[in-house]
Amino acid sequence: MTLTLKGVRFAVIVAPHPDDEIIGAAALIAALRRQGSTVRVIIVSDGAASHPTSLSWPRARLVAARRRESLHGLARLGVRSDDVTFLGLPDGELSAGLERCRYTIGRAIARNRRIDLLVGPTLSDAHPDHRAVADALDMVRSCPRYLTYRVWPPQGRVTAPMRSIVMPSGAAAKRSLIRSHRTQLGAITDDPKGFTIAPHELRAFAHPVERFVERRR
Numbered sequence: 001m002t003l004t005l006k007g008v009r010f011a012v013i014v015a016p017h018p019d020d021e022i023i024g025a026a027a028l029i030a031a032l033r034r035q036g037s038t039v040r041v042i043i044v045s046d047g048a049a050s051h052p053t054s055l056s057w058p059r060a061r062l063v064a065a066r067r068r069e070s071l072h073g074l075a076r077l078g079v080r081s082d083d084v085t086f087l088g089l090p091d092g093e094l095s096a097g098l099e100r101c102r103y104t105i106g107r108a109i110a111r112n113r114r115i116d117l118l119v120g121p122t123l124s125d126a127h128p129d130h131r132a133v134a135d136a137l138d139m140v141r142s143c144p145r146y147l148t149y150r151v152w153p154p155q156g157r158v159t160a161p162m163r164s165i166v167m168p169s170g171a172a173a174k175r176s177l178i179r180s181h182r183t184q185l186g187a188i189t190d191d192p193k194g195f196t197i198a199p200h201e202l203r204a205f206a207h208p209v210e211r212f213v214e215r216r217r
Contacts, residue, residue: 003147003163003212005031005117010038012112012143014105014120016133017091018047018066019181022073024149025119026177027167027210033078034168037116040083042108043070044101044133049091050184051194057183063088065183073180094132105136115143122148122213147212151205162211175206 011032015021021029021041032039047066048059057065071081087104094101109118120137121130130151137146147163167174178197179185186196197205 001161001163003028003165003214005035005037005165008032008035008037008116008145010112010114011040011117011119012109012115013039013041014109014118014133014137015041015043015070016094016121016127016129017045018043018070018086019073019178019184020121020130020151021070022174022177022181023151023205024121025210026073026077026174027165027208028119028147028149028212029074029077029079030168031165032117038083039079040085040112041070041074041079042085042087042105043067044087044089044105045091045094045129046086046088047091049093051188051191053193054188054191056190057188062183062188066181069181069183073177076177076180092129095128098132098135101132102136102139105133106140109140109142117145117147118143119147119149119212122150122154124154125150126152126154146215148215149210149212160213163214164209164211167208167210170208171206174208175202178202178205 013021013025029039046063048063051057121134123134184197
């Protein structure tokens with residue numbers, strides 16, 4: 001079933017980490033901007049846990065780089081830097097600090113009025129940070145329309161019907177946007193335990209069809 005965006009004037013996209021907004025919702029953001037909708041993006045964690053023992057990329061440098069990567073990718077989709085908010089919560093610790101996560105996300109969303117559409121990760125996502133953000137968003141009642149996306153494989157069976165939207169210019173365009181996140185694609189080489197998006201993961205993330213579960217409040 002095709003996702004319908006008619007009537008959406010103001011959308012807020014919530015990403016657990018810098019890059020989830022592209023992996024989970026690039027096609028959606030592109031479609032919203034094409035129809036003239038205002039899109040604001042909230043990135044919850046600082047992204048610093050991807051390479052914790054790198055000497056050449058200490059925490060401050062990595063956080064700054066990951067913010068620049070997100071801003072660059074979103075600018076290519078037509079989202080202004082003024083419309084991107086970085087909450088800076090500790091990467092990898094959102095589920096442990098769930099109350100803080102709920103409070104901080106709730107405040108950030110409350111600063112936006114007239115929201116027609118709220119978008120965030122699903123509760124079934126395998127990553128605990130994603131589930132923590134989903135839990136926080138599940139408590140938000142100020143927006144009548146809520147879409148969830150999945151980045152990592154689900155925990156358990158997902159039976160809810162999905163609505164899809166296709167990335168303009170296909171997989172190549174989405175792959176190019178993901179490649180804006182160089183720190184996650186092998187640019188950091190001095191941390192043997194660091195995270196790098198594997199080739200098969202990049203292929204999956206760059207799939208041109210994005211699928212969402214729609215929930216009505």
